[in-house]
Amino acid sequence: MIGDGEEIRFDWRRGGAAAAGLVAALFLVVIVILVKFANDAREQALMAERHAYDVALVVRNVSANVARSEAALARFVLDEDVKTSGNIYSSDWQLAGFQIRQLKNLMRNSPEQQRRVGELEALYNQRGSELALAARAALAKQGGAAGISYYYQAATQGSGGRLDAKLNEITNSERAALRERKSQSQIFSAEADRFTDYLSWLGILVGVGAIFLGVVAVQALRQNAAARRQVESEAERSEALELAVRERTQELWEANQALKAEAEERQAAEAQLRQVQKMEAVGQLTGGIAHDFNNMLAVVVGGIDLALRRLNGPRREVMSHLNNAMEGATRAAALTRRLLSFARSEPLLPERIDSKELIGGMSDLLDRTLGERVRVKLKIAPDTWPIYVDPHQLENAIVNLAVNARDAMDGQGVMKIAAANVKLAANEVGDVRPGEYVKISVSDTGCGMTSEVLDRAFEPFFTTKPVGKGTGLGLSQIFGFAHQSGGEVGIESELGKGTTVSIFLPRTEAAAAVRIHPAVQRAADSEAHVAGARLLLVEDDPRVRTATVDALEDLDYDPVACSSGAEAIELFKRQEFDLVITDVIMPEMTGPELIRHLKATHDRDFSVLFVTGYVGEGESDDLRSHELLRKPFTVGALASAVAAALARDASEPPRTSKAAAKG
Numbered sequence: 001m002i003g004d005g006e007e008i009r010f011d012w013r014r015g016g017a018a019a020a021g022l023v024a025a026l027f028l029v030v031i032v033i034l035v036k037f038a039n040d041a042r043e044q045a046l047m048a049e050r051h052a053y054d055v056a057l058v059v060r061n062v063s064a065n066v067a068r069s070e071a072a073l074a075r076f077v078l079d080e081d082v083k084t085s086g087n088i089y090s091s092d093w094q095l096a097g098f099q100i101r102q103l104k105n106l107m108r109n110s111p112e113q114q115r116r117v118g119e120l121e122a123l124y125n126q127r128g129s130e131l132a133l134a135a136r137a138a139l140a141k142q143g144g145a146a147g148i149s150y151y152y153q154a155a156t157q158g159s160g161g162r163l164d165a166k167l168n169e170i171t172n173s174e175r176a177a178l179r180e181r182k183s184q185s186q187i188f189s190a191e192a193d194r195f196t197d198y199l200s201w202l203g204i205l206v207g208v209g210a211i212f213l214g215v216v217a218v219q220a221l222r223q224n225a226a227a228r229r230q231v232e233s234e235a236e237r238s239e240a241l242e243l244a245v246r247e248r249t250q251e252l253w254e255a256n257q258a259l260k261a262e263a264e265e266r267q268a269a270e271a272q273l274r275q276v277q278k279m280e281a282v283g284q285l286t287g288g289i290a291h292d293f294n295n296m297l298a299v300v301v302g303g304i305d306l307a308l309r310r311l312n313g314p315r316r317e318v319m320s321h322l323n324n325a326m327e328g329a330t331r332a333a334a335l336t337r338r339l340l341s342f343a344r345s346e347p348l349l350p351e352r353i354d355s356k357e358l359i360g361g362m363s364d365l366l367d368r369t370l371g372e373r374v375r376v377k378l379k380i381a382p383d384t385w386p387i388y389v390d391p392h393q394l395e396n397a398i399v400n401l402a403v404n405a406r407d408a409m410d411g412q413g414v415m416k417i418a419a420a421n422v423k424l425a426a427n428e429v430g431d432v433r434p435g436e437y438v439k440i441s442v443s444d445t446g447c448g449m450t451s452e453v454l455d456r457a458f459e460p461f462f463t464t465k466p467v468g469k470g471t472g473l474g475l476s477q478i479f480g481f482a483h484q485s486g487g488e489v490g491i492e493s494e495l496g497k498g499t500t501v502s503i504f505l506p507r508t509e510a511a512a513a514v515r516i517h518p519a520v521q522r523a524a525d526s527e528a529h530v531a532g533a534r535l536l537l538v539e540d541d542p543r544v545r546t547a548t549v550d551a552l553e554d555l556d557y558d559p560v561a562c563s564s565g566a567e568a569i570e571l572f573k574r575q576e577f578d579l580v581i582t583d584v585i586m587p588e589m590t591g592p593e594l595i596r597h598l599k600a601t602h603d604r605d606f607s608v609l610f611v612t613g614y615v616g617e618g619e620s621d622d623l624r625s626h627e628l629l630r631k632p633f634t635v636g637a638l639a640s641a642v643a644a645a646l647a648r649d650a651s652e653p654p655r656t657s658k659a660a661a662k663g
């Protein structure tokens with residue numbers, strides 16, 4: 001029994017040990033499961049931390065690439081260097097777009113961040129559209145100020161600031177999530193440590209109670225040690241990643257500082273280069289003007305000097321010298337008109353014209369001008385739209401192009417003059433605005449132009465013709481006329497095959513309405529002369545005022561002269577005048593301002609004649625419905641202009657005179 005009892009006690013102990021071992025094993029399994037759960041949760045938290053660092057790195061790269069792209073575009077707009085600045089702008093902007101798509105992929109598990117990235121992508125596309133206008137304007141190579149204007153407009157839109165704000169919003173949101181994930185990682189690490197402690201105590205108890213539980217405890221300890229090593233490894237990896245991010249951020253900051261310094265140096269160099277180019281252009285312009293005016297003044301001074309020396313000699317010889325002097329002065333006036341046309345300050349008298357009739361009616365003029373060895377072929381579309389331009393200036397432009405084409409063909413060959421309707425997009429030709437245009441082209445089969453000549457074709461006083469064969473003002477005058485008429489000029493040329501110069505003029509449906517044009521001799525108005533008419537002359541230059549008064553008195557008028565608008569107002573209060581003749585550009589009060597004041601303060605009607613050699617910006621519209629006489633003028637031109645002003649009502653639009661082309 002004792003043996004039986006001992007056996008029973010032994011079985012009970014063994015059963016108790018087994019039960020204890022089973023409970024311990026179950027408890028161990030539970031502890032191991034909890035430790036694994038804690039480790040998995042910690043691993044997920046660490047992965048979330050790495051994801052947050054990746055997002056922060058991509059956001060910084062997007063911001064840096066956008067900044068570099070805009071800086072490159074600024075340099076590109078200023079110097080139009082497509083091979084460097086333009087390529088940097090395009091590649092950095094595309095790289096920023098690629099990184100935004102990477103950011104969208106990183107945020108695929110976060111709907112809120114996906115929404116923010118979508119808004120970021122929309123701002124990126126909007127900003128790209130604004131900057132693309134400045135890039136395309138710079139690529140056009142004409143009207144460089146337009147490119148800078150577009151870039152300045154893009155800079156003031158505010159989309160760039162919103163883009164940066166959205167990047168900051170994404171970064172801040174990710175940082176908040178990162179802080180939450182770090183907190184969770186710490187909690188799970190603490191739980192894992194606590195469970196490890198439990199497992200250690202259980203291992204000690206199991207080791208004391210049973211060998212197999214000791215073995216299990218040893219295994220648990222080994223697993224715990226491995227887990228610790230893994231945690232330490234992940235911590236070291238996290239620190240290394242954070243250090244790498246910090247180093248990358250420092251590199252980006254240093255690169256940004258270097259870029260700013262480079263941009264400042266580039267701006268200083270570009271400013272210096274622009275100043276040098278400006279001075280070269282001014283030197284070329286003033287040199288050309290001085291050369292031509294000296295030649296013309298030599299004729300004027302020589303003719304007058306010879307006439308003075310032969311006042312008591314034969315009348316025919318005196319008149320010959322005076323005529324030579326007058327011819328030199330007339331050529332100087334023509335040069336001034338060409339310069340004003342290039343500067344877009346040449347007064348115009350636009351009309352609604354049919355280009356088919358105008359070009360077709362120039363056949364005889366072109367035949368006489370070009371000679372018999374040049375054959376002119378006209379190709380005019382029958383449905384050519386009407387245009388609203390100064391017909392005389394357009395005729396001069398076509399004749400200038402025809403003469404240039406004849407010279408390019410050495411005086412013989414086939415020349416084609418064409419007119420057709422075209423629709424142009426914005427900046428398709430130069431800086432033209434989108435719309436419908438009539439394209440008037442003059443083509444030759446001559447020598448063509450090199451790229452260097454083509455780039456300088458519109459510069460005043462630039463010419464490839466031999467000395468004495470051209471002044472270099474033909475194409476520049478056409479350029480000014482086209483832009484002043486709301487159009488554009490384009491050139492296509494190939495060496496050895498010929499050149500085509502096209503003038504694009506906007507289509508019009510408006511009825512005949514007029515801005516301004518230089519008034520010259522109108523022989524048909526000579527019968528409108530009103531002897532004894534009282535005239536008020538306002539001219540600030542005393543020599544011009546004296547000469548004009550003498551001419552008016554010779555024409556049997558009764559002129560009263562003054563030198564300013566204030567004096568004219570006082571004279572107008574004391575007496576009545578049939579006609580007010582006033583200079584346009586005067587100090588203190590301009591001619592149009594004087595007329596507006598007199599019209600507003602006096603009920604009586606009076607006629608108006610403006611006299612000018614230059615029309616400033618904004619003055620053209622004020623000269624509508626009034627006669628205009630351009631300086632310098634002859635007594636005959638003055639007589640015709642005064643007669644025309646007295647003959648017509650102030651509300652009548654100015655008439656186009658065939659004699660205007662002679663001015």
